[in-house]
């Protein structure tokens with residue numbers, strides 16, 4: 001008998017975004033003026049038609065447990081959406097509603113990977129993927145992406161062995177803003193088919209996409225429907241982070257297993273949110289475009305400003321609402337009161353403490369030498385933040 005924590009928990013970290021959130025709150029309590037660019041949620045309210053559908057659900061007493069895989073009208077609406085947007089037709093038992101996209105990811109991982117299995121994660125990556133793989137009992141295998149953040153298919157192929165069960169991709173991507181092109185997705189799908197592995201495709205930012213870039217789901221390639229597990233949700237597209245609703249689509253046995261995980265942990269997704277989500281998918285979509293176009297204006301501003309700081313390298317932000325930029329030119333330099341700053345984490349601490357701007361260090365995404373900012377804030381806030389970042393970066397001594 002032992003009162004120590006489990007060995008599985010030793011492999012799991014607290015989300016670094018949550019940790020930074022705590023530090024920002026502490027500085028604000030002390031009266032500091034902090035501009036926060038670390039939060040990954042849209043700053044818009046949930047659209048009125050969706051809120052009203054939620055209120056109606058409460059008034060009509062849809063306030064109880066639902067079926068474990070979600071209410072039928074919502075799964076039907078998801079099937080229609082997937083047919084229209086992804087060009088893939090699912091049956092009712094191939095779709096499940098989940099408690100946020102996170103529960104969809106965790107359920108999918110538990111469904112296909114466990115003790116002795118490996119899951120390949122191209123890095124930089126969303127902070128939670130490696131920890132979720134570890135929580136499922138499997139081993140995360142991190143594989144670097146190319147310098148422009150496209151997939152390094154050769155490196156992925158070399159990482160595949162007899163233990164590999166899946167590759168996780170995210171497009172449009174958090175943290176890099178990359179949207180994978182058809183060719184690289186086709187390359188990955190050929191690899192998945194020839195090496196008989198799953199692809200977990202996180203498409204939660206699919207509607208937040210800029211310029212000529214187009215979202216393509218890897219599930220649409222021939223032979224991929226049954227080996228792709230598509231994860232999506234309402235948090236980003238419809239600004240519904242607090243409603244905690246996502247969904248997962250894939251082969252019936254995989255979805256059945258993901259639902260078992262959900263049923264034994266959270267029972268069902270929230271009933272009120274599910275009725276609101278039917279309205280989100282079936283009601284007018286103009287708010288989606290309004291938010292997207294506002295994000296695009298901010299993307300243009302942030303990208304231009306960052307590129308205007310000599311030494312910063314910022315690739316084209318193709319989707320999502322993050323800028324992920326290279327600050328290696330600012331490391332190894334002396335900053336007043338901080339001595340020589342050698343890494344992105346320390347540089348972020350300096351910019352937070354001395355210039356009052358909170359950003360996520362690239363190391364949190366397995367990309368040391370980079371910084372991630374979220375532009376899900378008003379233009380006014382972004383202007384203030386970018387000017388502080390520029391002043392802070394330029395303030396080194398040599």
Ligand SMILES: Cc1ncc(COP(=O)(O)O)c(C=O)c1O
Pocket residue numbers: 040099100101102103126170174202204232233234235241245246
């Ligand atoms: C890439 C990615 N996947 C999944 C999630 C989780 O979304 P949800 O709020 O639906 O759980 C996030 C949230 O930041 C994300 O950035």
